[in-house]
Amino acid sequence: MLELYGSGDPATLKLVICLEELALPYKFHALDLKKLDQWSPAHRSMAPQGEVPVLVDGVYVMSDATIALLYLGESHRQANLVSSDPALQYDVQALNDVLDAALLGSVNLIGWHRQQDGAARAAFNEALAAVPGRQKAAGWSAVWRDAESDRLRWAEEKIAGGAAKIEAALGMRPWLVCHGFTIADIGAFALAESLPALMPGLVDAQRTPQLYAWILRMRARPAVRRALTGAGRSHGGTLYAPP
Amino acid sequence: MTDSRGSGDRPAVYTWDPNSNSGKPLFVFNEKGVEFDYHYISLTDFEQHAPEYLTINPDGTVPALVHRGRVFTESTPMCEYIDASFAGPSLVPNDAAARYRMRNRCRRTDKAAEALSVIGWHLFLGPMVRSKSPEEMERLIARIPTKERRISWQTASQATFSEEQLATARARVGEYVKELEADLAKSPWLAGDQFSLADILTFANFYALPGGYPEFATTNFAPRVLDWLRRIYARPATAKTFGMARSIARRAFDIARGLGNPMAEPARA
Numbered sequence: 007m008l009e010l011y012g013s014g015d016p017a018t019l020k021l022v023i024c025l026e027e028l029a030l031p032y033k034f035h036a037l038d039l040k041k042l043d044q045w046s047p048a049h050r051s052m053a054p055q056g057e058v059p060v061l062v063d064g065v066y067v068m069s070d071a072t073i074a075l076l077y078l079g080e081s082h083r084q085a086n087l088v089s090s091d092p093a094l095q096y097d098v099q100a101l102n103d104v105l106d107a108a109l110l111g112s113v114n115l116i117g118w119h120r121q122q123d124g125a126a127r128a129a130f131n132e133a134l135a136a137v138p139g140r141q142k143a144a145g146w147s148a149v150w151r152d153a154e155s156d157r158l159r160w161a162e163e164k165i166a167g168g169a170a171k172i173e174a175a176l177g178m179r180p181w182l183v184c185h186g187f188t189i190a191d192i193g194a195f196a197l198a199e200s201l202p203a204l205m206p207g208l209v210d211a212q213r214t215p216q217l218y219a220w221i222l223r224m225r226a227r228p229a230v231r232r233a234l235t236g237a238g239r240s241h242g243g244t245l246y247a248p249p
Numbered sequence: 250m251t252d253s254r255g256s257g258d259r260p261a262v263y264t265w266d267p268n269s270n271s272g273k274p275l276f277v278f279n280e281k282g283v284e285f286d287y288h289y290i291s292l293t294d295f296e297q298h299a300p301e302y303l304t305i306n307p308d309g310t311v312p313a314l315v316h317r318g319r320v321f322t323e324s325t326p327m328c329e330y331i332d333a334s335f336a337g338p339s340l341v342p343n344d345a346a347a348r349y350r351m352r353n354r355c356r357r358t359d360k361a362a363e364a365l366s367v368i369g370w371h372l373f374l375g376p377m378v379r380s381k382s383p384e385e386m387e388r389l390i391a392r393i394p395t396k397e398r399r400i401s402w403q404t405a406s407q408a409t410f411s412e413e414q415l416a417t418a419r420a421r422v423g424e425y426v427k428e429l430e431a432d433l434a435k436s437p438w439l440a441g442d443q444f445s446l447a448d449i450l451t452f453a454n455f456y457a458l459p460g461g462y463p464e465f466a467t468t469n470f471a472p473r474v475l476d477w478l479r480r481i482y483a484r485p486a487t488a489k490t491f492g493m494a495r496s497i498a499r500r501a502f503d504i505a506r507g508l509g510n511p512m513a514e515p516a517r518a
Contacts, residue, residue: 066346073352081345092333093319099326144414144421145363146401160400167397 008032012059014238014245017071019196026229034237079189089185097183098190108168109197112161117246176216195224200244253286255315261286264312266498270324272453279486281337351440354447364421433473483511
């Protein structure tokens with residue numbers, strides 16, 4: 007039996023939707039990210055840097071949701087969620103990578119600010135600072151954008167770019183890749199499904215008609231409906247992941 | 250078709266030196282033993298933002314692969330495309346779990362490469378950019394096609410990093426070398442028994458470790474990583490790829506000499 011350790015966050019949603027689409031039985035273990043469950047010794051034995059979600063298939067422990075999506079798709083080829091044509095499969099993987107870079111961190115950052123007030127964020131940051139052995143980020147964004155307001159503005163910029171990429175891809179076809187419905191739709195939807203609520207001036211029926219209609223098409227799928235009300239979402243919505 | 254721009258079966262690669270993302274498709278094609286056309290795009294001359302190149306890749310990033318009239322611009326999935334589409338030794342494991350391990354390593358290397366690029370900017374690109382006049386920089390930034398990357402370059406062109414920021418980036422590199430060392434304790438190559446894209450793509454980013462980070466390239470700190478570097482330097486495809494280098498990656502020959510000369514320098518073309 008597959009086991010999934012996650013929360014109501016966008017990255018966990020990727021795997022929940024995929025498991026539901028494939029009709030695979032799995033056991034869900036809920037993590038409370040606000041209470042730092044992702045940094046517990048038990049979780050860190052699977053995900054040393056507090057990665058969420060974690061998918062366990064027998065002896066295989068997978069702490070990168072985007073590649074775990076590929077693993078699920080390729081392990082169940084009959085469901086046709088990946089392509090055997092190398093060029094179309096490139097489209098699937100490239101979109102996943104590009105949209106992760108544009109949306110994953112940014113959507114969580116803005117959502118976390120929206121859902122937690124200043125006092126709650128300060129308390130969380132203090133608890134996080136006490137976690138031993140946590141790696142400091144050392145990329146460009148970490149060394150440039152020290153001020154919180156800069157980070158939020160930059161996140162909005164990146165979300166606008168990601169939304170435009172989805173809108174452009176959907177201008178030509180009903181799903182993101184020519185092959186048909188794939189894990190690229192699953193991965194992108196998990197990142198973008200809350201954008202109409204989070205960024206109403208940016209993503210709506212007028213400004214991004216293709217993206218908006220695709221979100222509705224995705225939500226109408228029975229597996230997606232189950233995922234949006236099931237594992238990790240019993241409270242009824244997205245819970246954004248903390249930094 | 251013999252069109253060197255990649256409209257036919259012969260692939261065309263538009264890229265800089267065999268260094269980091271730019272090097273990935275070069276190493277992979279040479280490992281596969283596949284002939285390709287190499288169109289050199291000089292990053293230090295900002296050719297990636299020149300109008301001629303933007304007709305190939307409107308985003309203005311390298312590398313770009315053109316094959317059968319299609320353009321591929323994301324370097325990591327591009328390498329999987331090359332492996333699946335061309336003859337030659339397989340560089341992607343068949344087994345789903347080994348494939349997960351390979352892809353996970355590629356993604357983690359891409360993340361760790363951000364720390365490398367902070368140091369690389371500090372040592373090489375930053376000083377070069379700051380030596381240009383403000384008017385020249387303004388002109389170069391204005392032709393960058395995406396707003397997000399214009400903002401990045403604007404900030405970068407003025408950025409100097411504090412000692413603390415540089416120390417954090419260096420420490421991150423050291424942590425990642427330790428992570429590679431742990432992987433190599435489990436198997437001879439990063440994703441298992443088979444030499445794979447995980448090794449090639451990580452090497453493309455870390456080949457210069459002994460030059461830039463001598464404190465991490467010691468038998469005390471990371472003996473298996475040193476041995477792994479030597480094994481990859483000794484591969485014929487590695488020598489062939491570095492033989493194509495025109496600027497920064499020429500240092501690979503000095504680094505290989507420092508590692509006991511595992512790489513035969515090919516005759517210069």
